[in-house]
Amino acid sequence: MKIFIRNLLLFFLAIIAIDITWGIVCQYLNDHSKGGGIRSRYYVCKQSNEDVLIFGSSRAKHHYVPEIIEDSLGLSCYNTGEDGNGIILSYGFLRMITSRYEPKVIIYDISDYDIYEDDNVKYLNYLKPYYHETGIDSLFWSIEPKTRLMMCSNLYRFNTTCLRVLGNYFHPITTYPKGYMPLYNTMNWEPKIEKSDIGTEKHIDSIKMHYFEQFIMLAKQKGIAVFCCVSPKYKGSSIPSYYSSIMNLCEQYKVPFLYYCNAKEISNNRDYFQDPTHLNDEGARQYTSLMLRDIIKLQPEL
């Protein structure tokens, strides 16, 4: 029994030593990465200084062209959208951004990731290297109290991302200028209507609604103009009832809510899409111009 306990202790001591070393190395590589997503996120959190920021999921990342926004508004712009993410990551980003400076305009692209109930822990992944930043740790604790313990481990802090951290430091891949990632394929097939979309009960995620409200409140408190948009989907429908919670919040805080999901000019044209929920570059350019026209109409001083 004594040998067993001694060996267990030795094993965990070795793990602790690896954990500490790995944490120091990964944090350094994260903060000095030279390309790819790690670099983009570090830029957003620690170095961005643009006037206009785009937030949201992959639909934000692929649908808003910063060059067009810059040309139209005469303001600098950066797209912070991240695949498979939504309000929780965006709120974390905004906390870190507003601790450094106040952008002038925020365009938030609302997607299903911001509404439906699901496992919110996954939206914290990209924030793990910034856990020590003010306000970020409490975001973790409110979503998953166990992270208070789990984040003590550096191996966990860089869980999954460690390979990307290494890759982005030693062999950096392209960092898309201003965060926008264009898609160049065209949907060459007619999508079927998915059964799962018909008559399925949508459960609204109260945590996401809470952070959506916090996001708007923080932006308003810093004097930032916020616009909430829903970008086009192929043959998109009119506003579904499950959007009402978000629309109510927008109304409450006087945030313009712009719905383009079924914008005829774009959503009925297959050539503008890579897949039913993502515009290709041509579609994104059309959409950005269309959206800007409306924003300028709503706020001519921009």
Add this chain to the structure above:
Amino acid sequence: MEKDVGSKVQGSKRKHLVWLFALLGLLPLLVFKYYNFLNDCISDGLASVGLQFALPGLNWAIPVGISFFTFQAVGYMLDVYHGRVKAEKNLLDYLLFVSFFPQVMSGPISKADELLPQIKNPHKFDYDQARQGLKWLLWGMFIKLVIADRLGLFVDTVYANYIHYNGLTCFVASIFYTLQIYCDFAGYSLMAIGIAATLGFNLINNFRRPYLAVSITDFWRRWHISLTRWLTQQVYIPLGGSRCSKARTYWNIFITFLVSGIWHGANWTFIVWGCMHGVFQIVEKALGWQKYEGHNWTVKVIRIGITFLLVNVAWVFFRMPNISESIGLIGQMFSSEGTAGLAALEFDKLIIIVTGLLMLLFKDIKDEYLSARLRFLSNKVTRWCIYVLLFSMVLTLGVLDSGQFIYVSF
């Protein structure tokens, strides 16, 4: 003469009683898992002839591991009836046998003559057993968290919207699911066996490198061994097993795998999955392909590949929510539609998956064919490096969210 008649009457009474109690034992399982399915089937059947009738549906939480502990309890009763074990008189020991915590969620399904004596006998700490237990626990965690859950992220993404993905991606996703379910379930089983061993209990090994099987029959000797054993003893043999005509043997195989399909869940997809495995084995038996004892590696590799592909097709039905979606996914594998490709699998995730799978492949091949030759692995320093590396990989590369085990829902 009177004594013979008396014992026959008593025997028939006992038989009826055991059936009654078996049914009672299975009743919670039938109600919790199959009520809604049967209700839907009946109301759909009546609707097809123009009659509208439906009982109210149940929306109850299903007890975790109900299929496993029900089979363990019913198996015990049948073992007592057939005189394979003596009836347990101590209620606490019996309760511990049915609800032994490492295996209560997803098995392995233990037999009374294996586990009950271990519960009754006092245990002394055994260093070698505890060390072996921790090794199983660590390997189980590794294949579950680093391989299965990582594969699962890609599989879930593709399967949820398979019409957007091209044929190759759908095929790769199906292969990934085949590997995912193995790593998920074998991972759980190893963790259960490992925890039990650390506490001084030996449980049945549930998996023996199933994807190195040379036929579907061989696959079932290696996959979910405790369930196969239960079904063989409680369904296949009572039906007559293989000691009857060819046609009857084929029927017995089919019924056994139909029961296996139904046991897995209340959905036509599980029934089709069970029937497919039954039919595959009947064909193998008819053609004499159940075994391969030759030493021709080309034949062996081809047989392993074909078995893997057949199992892979059957898993599509197991995984999809209904038959039409299963056929849709298989059709999509041969379709030119769908723009999304393997890019959905990011490069760093691919490295994790490939590394994990290579490690699994190495271990399975070593255990199957090379265990005597790779003695350097038993060197103390090498072993310690492997333990620390595996644990570090679990923390760094594992999917540590609130994901569940696939078999917990059965």
